[in-house]
Amino acid sequence: MSPNAFPRPVAYLQCIETTCRATYDAGERIYTCERCGGLLDVCYEWRRAELDNVFATFDARRASYHPHDVSGVWRFRELLPFATSPCQIVTLGEGNTPLWDAPRSARYTGLKQLTVKHQGMNPTGSFKDNGMTTGVAQARRVGAQAVACASTGNTSASLAAYAARAGLHGLVFIPGGRIAYGKLAQSLDYGAVTLQIDGNFDDAMRLVREMARTTPLYLLNSVNPFRLEGQKTIAFELLQQRRWRVPDRVVVPGGNLGNVSALGKGFKELYDLGLITRMPRLTVVQAEGAAPLAQWYAAGRQGNGRPVTEPKTLATAIQIGNPVSWWKAVRALDWTHGTCTIVSDQEIADAKAVIGRDGIGCEPASAATVAGLRRLVAEGCVHPEEDVVAILTGNALKDPDFTVQYHTGQLFTDAEREMHLTRAEGLITSAFANAPRRVPPDADVLRRVILDLIAEPPPLTAS
Ligand code: F0G
Numbered sequence: 001m002s003p004n005a006f007p008r009p010v011a012y013l014q015c016i017e018t019t020c021r022a023t024y025d026a027g028e029r030i031y032t033c034e035r036c037g038g039l040l041d042v043c044y045e046w047r048r049a050e051l052d053n054v055f056a057t058f059d060a061r062r063a064s065y066h067p068h069d070v071s072g073v074w075r076f077r078e079l080l081p082f083a084t085s086p087c088q089i090v091t092l093g094e095g096n097t098p099l100w101d102a103p104r105s106a107r108y109t110g111l112k113q114l115t116v117k118h119q120g121m122n123p124t125g126s127f128k129d130n131g132m133t134t135g136v137a138q139a140r141r142v143g144a145q146a147v148a149c150a151s152t153g154n155t156s157a158s159l160a161a162y163a164a165r166a167g168l169h170g171l172v173f174i175p176g177g178r179i180a181y182g183k184l185a186q187s188l189d190y191g192a193v194t195l196q197i198d199g200n201f202d203d204a205m206r207l208v209r210e211m212a213r214t215t216p217l218y219l220l221n222s223v224n225p226f227r228l229e230g231q232k233t234i235a236f237e238l239l240q241q242r243r244w245r246v247p248d249r250v251v252v253p254g255g256n257l258g259n260v261s262a263l264g265k266g267f268k269e270l271y272d273l274g275l276i277t278r279m280p281r282l283t284v285v286q287a288e289g290a291a292p293l294a295q296w297y298a299a300g301r302q303g304n305g306r307p308v309t310e311p312k313t314l315a316t317a318i319q320i321g322n323p324v325s326w327w328k329a330v331r332a333l334d335w336t337h338g339t340c341t342i343v344s345d346q347e348i349a350d351a352k353a354v355i356g357r358d359g360i361g362c363e364p365a366s367a368a369t370v371a372g373l374r375r376l377v378a379e380g381c382v383h384p385e386e387d388v389v390a391i392l393t394g395n396a397l398k399d400p401d402f403t404v405q406y407h408t409g410q411l412f413t414d415a416e417r418e419m420h421l422t423r424a425e426g427l428i429t430s431a432f433a434n435a436p437r438r439v440p441p442d443a444d445v446l447r448r449v450i451l452d453l454i455a456e457p458p459p460l461t462a463s
Contacts (some may be wrong), residue, residue: 010045011082013225016328026082029142031212031223039328041265042082042225051273054078055244058236072096073133076236079269080134080229088140090166094129095233097121099241099389100360105370108354110377112385114370115247116355117238120362120395124186127234127259127393128158134230135220136162144218145169148211150197150204151221152255152317153183154394159220160192171217173197173204178316180363180399200311202322205256222258223324231259235266238389239276247280248386253368253393254284254293254340255318257329263391264332280389282338283382284329285372287313287348287365290320293329294340314345314402314413314428317365317394339381345413346428347371349406353432356403357459361396408435 011026017038024030026042033040058076061069068074068086072095083089099117106114119127132155139147146169149155156172156179163170170192174184178200187194197204205221212219222228239246246267252260260282270276286294289312296305308321323329332338343351351374352367369390376382396403405411411428439446 010047011042012045013040014043015039016041016331027142029144029218031209031219031225039223039325040225041328042080042229044081046273048273051078051275055240055275058240067091067093070096071133072237073130073230073233076233079236079266080233082226082229083134083137084141088137089133090136090140090162091133092123092129092161092165094122094133094230095237097237099238100358102355102358102360102370102390104358105351105355105360105390108351109370109373110384111373111382111388114373114388114390116360116369116390116392117234117241118360118362118392119234120366120392120398122158124154124158124161125182125395125398126154126158126363127231127391128154129162130234131222131227131230131258131262132158132162132220135224135227136166136168138224138226139168139218139220140166142218144216146171146217147220148173148208148217149219149221150174150201150208151179151183152201152319153179153187154317154398155221156192156194157183157186157190160187160190163192164190169193171195173208173211175200175204175319178319180316181401182395182398201320202307202311205322205324221324222256222261228258228262228265228325228328231262232266232269234259234391235263235270239270244276246276246278247389249283249382249388250280251283251285251369251373251388251390253315253318253365253391254286254329255290255320255323255365257284257293257323257325259391259393260284260332260338261325261328264328264335264338268332268335279336282332282336283372283376284333284338284340285368286340286342287315287318287368288342288344289313290318291342292321293323293326294342297340298342312413313348314411315348315364315368316399317363318368339376341372341375341381343368343371343375347375349402349411349428350431352403353406353430353434355392356396357432360392362392363394363396363398364402366392366394406430407433409433 015033122129176196311321351371
């Protein structure tokens with residue numbers, strides 16, 4: 001096969017429900033099982049012999065300038081052989097996100113060492129780009145003219161950009177007043193029709209799914225299994241950057257639970273193909289006011305789990321009460337002997353500031369990873385010597401309001417705003433505050449301030 005040839009498609013859709021397992025053609029325009037309503041996987045008839053040296057092929061492509069090799073998603077195309085033609089591909093060079101050592105965050109969590117993979121360094125600033133490039137390829141394959149999603153902000157920013165690049169109509173359904181400004185700005189700038197729904201994310205999700213059933217809109221939320229195919233390559237790229245060495249644990253924030261599902265599928269496929277010999281333990285961290293999965297685990301996985309009807313967290317990206325990919329996430333945690341945990345907004349806010357002090361920064365939802373690790377190490381569930389990768393899902397510039405409010409001591413919980421508690425009750429404590437200092441326009445005063453400042457050692461530790 002020539003280096004830039006696309007693998008022949010051997011893909012089909014299959015219901016994940018063990019009691020159903022219905023299969024469908026990969027070109028069918030469906031999102032869930034027609035027979036039982038279950039979630040669908042994109043499955044492949046692998047030709048194992050052709051994959052023998054696939055890691056070497058992926059490594060060789062890092063020296064290529066071809067856009068499909070430069071993409072941190074399509075570089076791994078042998079492991080996502082569903083696209084029928086290379087001309088369906090719309091790429092912005094997504095993926096290619098850095099893996100960084102985070103020493104202050106490590107110390108804060110109690111780990112000896114911590115690596116972060118910063119998905120916020122994607123073209124639109126979040127991991128959604130990994131999935132949007134594959135989702136849009138499938139949209140083109142099925143002949144869609146218009147694509148849509150419900151979003152807490154990042155999916156909408158990503159959809160808006162990729163739809164614009166593909167020449168498709170982009171429509172985004174967002175919960176009115178509940179998404180970070182950076183994300184709203186992106187969706188407007190990339191030209192998506194932005195529909196602000198008077199309700200929360202779960203309401204927007206229900207409505208867009210109904211619209212995708214009753215209008216020609218093609219749905220690009222992560223219920224669409226082709227989105228998750230792109231997101232599973234986060235697992236591949238992470239391994240490639242570690243010279244294919246598997247970490248002990250990979251930690252992600254959990255909202256709609258698409259990302260953990262995708263990572264689970266990625267690692268499981270490599271394992272089943274014999275390309276890796278063990279899987280990392282996946283760990284999901286949810287915000288206290290929006291933690292249906294973690295609560296279900298804490299209660300011993302009784303019944304089918306309950307949605308949270310009024311999800312509340314300052315980490316608006318993960319303010320989701322009824323996650324769509326629930327059973328795929330449970331499957332991913334079972335496959336990898338994974339776990340999940342809960343953190344408060346206070347813990348998220350402090351962890352975010354610590355990640356900032358590492359010179360890395362991220363949006364609030366991403367910081368749930370470091371906050372969750374701190375908790376799990378303290379509880380003895382994570383060993384301090386574990387080799388851990390935290391996935392930082394979104395860029396620090398996505399939610400500047402949160403950051404400035406934290407550092408100036410003006411970050412309040414939703415409870416304060418919506419339940420009219422006193423301001424003191426709803427205040428997030430800013431343990432790592434770094435407020436701007438007011439100084440007069442006077443050189444002598446400035447000189448004194450500067451000399452006092454640099455007389456102290458640089459802040460090496462975030463206690
Ligand atoms: N982190 C960020 C920054 C996100 O934007 C999201 C989800 C998550 C974590 C959670 O990932 O849903 O796969 O469990 N954002 C979606 C959106 C819901 O609409 O942008 P998940």
